[in-house]
Amino acid sequence: MKIIPKRQAMVINNIENVKRIKKVFYLGAAFIAVLALVLFFAGYFFPALIGIGIFPFWYFFFQVADYQYIEFNNEKNKIILRYYKVIKFGKPAYNSIEIQHTKLLRVYFEDSFFGKLTDVTLIVKTNRGAAEYPSVSLTALPKADRMRLKIALLEEV
Structure with a gap:
């Protein structure tokens, strides 16, 4: 009998970094x-x-640099990723990705500019095959939170 470890529920947001970035x-x-x-x-x-x-x-x-507010939550059998661009003239576009844990097919992390800029792309299963969500910048997240998010998403795949 295979024992499946229980998924760790995690909530990550970067509101403090966003406030600092806007102030700067x-x-x-x-x-x-x-x-x-x-x-x-x-x-x-x-x-x-x-x-x-x-x-x-x-x-x-x-x-x-594409600094974005990030709120990640993987509780209640759902992965929820809310985000919006921090520095934007005009009204910000609020975006949200909500998918079931079982629908996540692949996760890609792209590092650029010597690892300072990081983007994540989620690919999910659909009835017609696979669908790719737009990349989300994780640059405004602290490095430790980026690693926690990366581990949490890779555990889901």
Whole structure:
């Protein structure tokens, strides 16, 4: 008789990191804007223009890093992954993936930029074969939580 170990229920969210990331982004953006404004009114037009030109790079960095709020829960025979982009102008798009434990077919983790940026892709069984959910960025999760999430998802497969 094979003994199947009981699945460990786990809840992970990164709300504290999200607050810190938003604070860094908005304080940095405000600093760049105020510095450019002060330079402009002080008569330093070219340095003010350079300061204004820095902002798109600041914004682009946060878009490339793709920081997302993550809430993972694998209780009650379901895997629930809720996420949304942290830095976005306009209304954020809230997304959720909810699948039964038995429907999870494969999980792919992609590390880039020397392991600093991590994405997860879930593939599930459907009546017509397999379906792939869009990749979810785990970059805003602390490294320990990323490993816990990775272990939990790989145990499900």
